[in-house]
Amino acid sequence: MRDVSGSSFGRRPGFLAVLCVAALAWIYGVAFGPAAAEGLTPSQKLAFDVYKELVEINTVTATGDTATAAEAMGARLRAAGFAEDDVHVFSPAPHKGNLVARFRGTGARKPILLVAHIDVVPASREDWSMDPFKLIEQDGYFYARGSGDDKFMAASFIANLIRYKQEGYKPERDIIVALETDEEILDRDALGIQWLLKNHRDLIDAEFALNEGGGVGLKDGKPIRNSVQTSEKVSLSYALTVKNKGGHSALPVKDNAIYRLAAGLTRLAAFSFPVSLNETTRAYFERTAQMEGGQLADDLRAVLSGQTDPASVPVARLSANPSYNAQLRTTCVATMLEGGSAVNALPQLATAKVNCRIMPGEPVDGVKATLERVLADDQIVVTQIDQPTLSAPSALSDNIIGPITKLSAEFWPGAVVLPIMSAGATDGSYLRNAGIPTYGHSGLAGDVGESRAHGRDERILVKSFFDGDEYLYRLVKALSGGQ
């Protein structure tokens, strides 16, 4: 820069300086992304560096390498002075890796577990506006596959563990970080969280866990809610089968496997499970009513006050919205259909598959009986076709919600702390199933109308990254109560 401004263009140094800064910002900011890394505190710089390293390792579940990512995070911890015994990198299959690290406290209380998955869903360069496996900073955002889901949490947990170590922090309980693989495929090969629970339960055993699943919602840039996911519905599927002796289609009879099944499915379509609230959905409805006001608030309050008759107007209105309907009750819906074997033969077999999402903590056995009652035809045989991962809701206890509420008010004033139940499933269900209460809570703020996780040009706000990192640093300190 000095060379240029000393040249014949030196009479316009201001203009040139602007040009140079713009050029440098373009070269470094757009191409390499360290603009955010300038003017950072040492701890912000550390978080940024760990994050950049992690998102730039391709960890697509089927084709990437979570073992390399787990090893890289392990190496950072060892370099920061963590003992070999406290940093474990496991590779249960080629290219698959899990990391478990422990920051030791006084042992006065049972450990806290911080969980993040390091695998990501696929992303192709052709679909994206940029390379999905480079950390790009642009327009106030960090772009990369996994930038929000879930490498923000993974990087923040690692960077903060190093920060605690550097400070000589002594918590009252051990702080365990587990970075796991295969969450994006629901750990179907049992190489991620299930592998850790089965083979190294002792290393990850904790009083409770923090995981992904709840973040801060911004509306027009203002924080309106800070979610805590405490429970998930239980997924369970059934086959409905009707058998018949069949015959020639030229001689039809009234007793037809397809008709019987169709009639049963029509009865199922008209049926709704009874309204059933739990601690989380009650709190969710109460606080949503506070936030929203109007007709919606009136309907939610009617249900909260015990008006749960499905024919009542408030319940009917809420049930018409798929999101609220899923919070109100167990649902079962037909998703697959098959029947007959030839166009000129009466069907000997007709089957449908039905997927149910059962309210957590409710007995699943009753669902099959309900289906049989609603189908109302003993020729329709109902068979359970998969095994549920049962998970009771994690309690909204004061020693967890208290510190969250206090700290949230400091970081995002006015945002309502909102307990939520997921209608879908995350790996939190495996932890809850294993008796470790789990709270989905990231401190990562994003616009409520924008969801790019799993989509193209996944991104998070740069400001949200640094705020969220500091929030998690402080929250884990508050929850681990040392000095």
Ligand SMILES: [Zn+2]
């Ligand atoms: Zn995720």
